[in-house]
Amino acid sequence: MTDLFTPYKIKGLELKNRIVLPPMCQYSVTNKDGIANEWHHTHYVSRAIGGTGLIIIEMTDVEPDGRITDYDLGLWSDEQIPALARIVEDSHRYGAKVGIQIAHAGRKAEDAAIPVSSSPVPFDEKSKTPRELTTEEVKEMVEKFRLAAHRAVQVGFDTIELHGAHGYLIHQFTSPLTNRREDEYGKDLTKFGREVIAAVKGEMPEDMPLILRISAQEYVEGGYGIKESLEFSKAFKEAGVDIFHISAGGEGPITAAGRPGTHAAYQVPLARAIKEGLNVPVIAVGRLDEPALANAVIGNGDADLVAVGRGMLKNPYWPLTAAAELRKETEIPRQYERGFVI
Numbered sequence: 001m002t003d004l005f006t007p008y009k010i011k012g013l014e015l016k017n018r019i020v021l022p023p024m025c026q027y028s029v030t031n032k033d034g035i036a037n038e039w040h041h042t043h044y045v046s047r048a049i050g051g052t053g054l055i056i057i058e059m060t061d062v063e064p065d066g067r068i069t070d071y072d073l074g075l076w077s078d079e080q081i082p083a084l085a086r087i088v089e090d091s092h093r094y095g096a097k098v099g100i101q102i103a104h105a106g107r108k109a110e111d112a113a114i115p116v117s118s119s120p121v122p123f124d125e126k127s128k129t130p131r132e133l134t135t136e137e138v139k140e141m142v143e144k145f146r147l148a149a150h151r152a153v154q155v156g157f158d159t160i161e162l163h164g165a166h167g168y169l170i171h172q173f174t175s176p177l178t179n180r181r182e183d184e185y186g187k188d189l190t191k192f193g194r195e196v197i198a199a200v201k202g203e204m205p206e207d208m209p210l211i212l213r214i215s216a217q218e219y220v221e222g223g224y225g226i227k228e229s230l231e232f233s234k235a236f237k238e239a240g241v242d243i244f245h246i247s248a249g250g251e252g253p254i255t256a257a258g259r260p261g262t263h264a265a266y267q268v269p270l271a272r273a274i275k276e277g278l279n280v281p282v283i284a285v286g287r288l289d290e291p292a293l294a295n296a297v298i299g300n301g302d303a304d305l306v307a308v309g310r311g312m313l314k315n316p317y318w319p320l321t322a323a324a325e326l327r328k329e330t331e332i333p334r335q336y337e338r339g340f341v342i
Contacts, residue, residue, distance in 0.1 A: 004295040005328040008053070008304060010242060010281060012207030013159050015053040015305075016095055017330065018298050019319045022245070022285055022307035023058045023101035023161065023213075027071040034064070034074025036083040044087050047312055048096035051319030051330055054305065055091055056161055056211075057084070057100040059168075062144040065112040066104035066169070075102065075148040084155045095331065099159035099211065102148045102200070104141065106130065106169030107178070118173045118192070119180040124253045135183045138192060141169070146199035153203055160200060161211035164193055164236070166250030171215055174232055175251050177223060190232050194239040201240040209242035211283070216270040217248040219260050226270060230277045237278055245283040245307070246271040264293055272302045283307050289314075291322035 008015045021044075028039045044055055060073040067074065074080055088098045107117035107130035116137070117130035133141065145162075152160050164170035172178040173185060173192035185191050193212075201210055214236075216229040233244060248267055249260060260266060267286035275282040284303035288294045289311030297306050312318045323330040324340050332340055 001299055002301075003328065004291070004298050004306065004326065005323060005330055006298070011209045012205070013097060013209050015097055017051070017053040017319065018305045019051070019053045019294075019322070020283055020305050020307040021047050021052045021055045021312050022283075022309045023056045023163075024309055024313065025058045025068065025072060027069055029071045029073060032070040033079070034061070034067070034072070034076065035080050036073055036087060040073070040083070041087050041090070044098070045090045045094070046316040048091035048094040048098075049333060050312070050315075050317035051323070051332075052096050052312070053319075054159070055096050055098045057087070057098065057157075059101050059103045059105075059163055060148070062102060062104050062141075062148040065109055065115065066106075066144075067112075068105045068108060068110055070111045075100070075151050076144065078151065081151055081155055088156045094333070097158040099161055100152050100155070100157050101161040101163050101213065102145060102152065103163030104144075104169035106167075106172045108167055117169070118178055118185065121178050121180065123167065132181070135185065138185050139195075142192070142195045142199050145196045146203055149200040149203040153205065153208075159209050159211055160204060161213055161245060162196060162200065163213050165213045165215040165245075165247045167215070167252065168250075170196060171251060175218065175224065177218065177220065177251055190235040193232075193236055197236060197239040197241060210240055211243045211245055212236055212241040213245035213247060214274075215248045215250055216246050216267075216274060217260075218251050219249045219254045220252040223251065226273050229270075230274065233274055233280075234278055237280055241280075243281045243283060243304075244274050244278075245285065246274055246303075247285055263287070264290065265297065268297055268302050275303060281305070285309065289318075291325045294322070295326055
């Protein structure tokens with residue numbers, strides 16, 4: 001049977017297990033220059049030592065005003081390449097593969113003087129009203145994603161993830177709640193996402209898979225559900241997405257009527273629906289910190305990979321402790337073997 005510690009391969013990406021460290025912003029850039037520092041290096045490499053199969057570097061932005069805060073990572077400059085390359089190289093030493101999430105926060109760019117978006121719709125009453133990108137500026141934004149992907153390949157990443165979830169720019173164009181445009185990017189809500197996918201794929205080696213993180217359900221009144229996300233995900237798959245990372249929400253203030261569940265694995269049904277509906281590999285995420293539960297998600301065929309976020313913030317060696325609990329074989333660093341003697 002397939003389980004959490006069964007190797008996984010797609011295209012040229014070979015993982016030693018099905019465990020993913022999802023992208024989680026550290027808000028730890030010290031000079032507001034978007035360059036990774038020692039905190040980022042320690043944070044990610046320790047998870048590689050801890051046995052993670054795939055590490056996805058946090059949301060990394062295509063321009064300075066695309067950051068959620070000025071303390072986020074960037075990939076708009078060649079100066080940002082060396083520090084990321086060091087993280088990748090050192091993580092590889094411990095058997096982990098490394099990807100990066102490329103994104104733009106759009107209207108959720110808190111420190112931008114005037115954030116930009118698909119339409120001038122603020123996130124909430126406390127947020128700045130974004131400026132609507134012109135049609136030409138949208139095309140320029142696609143180019144910024146392409147250049148970031150070009151640098152990601154130079155860094156040596158094993159895969160690239162585009163952030164199309166949680167109310168950030170690609171999601172803003174995909175959702176009818178935030179895309180009220182009248183031009184070509186409003187008539188077809190998948191056009192911006194498809195163009196970004198095509199541009200990024202054009203920079204990636206043929207055997208490198210592209211991941212897209214989506215919000216498969218919106219938790220606001222009038223928001224879309226799984227039926228709609230299956231439709232736009234089909235268009236994104238045809239555009240070149242190889243793996244879907246299934247999350248939900250983030251597009252606006254959550255109303256009582258649309259509040260998501262807080263129980264374990266509450267988003268797994270969404271992952272399974274996308275997997276079965278599109279016959280595509282998926283990453284499940286959301287309260288999957290218990291090893292037996294994460295293992296069951298794989299064993300039951302709900303997803304191909306499992307992302308463990310909070311669990312690995314609390315314990316960078318979560319994969320090693322999960323293997324011990326599940327009585328699965330995994331490589332334990334020689335220096336730590338005594339900690340796992342029963």
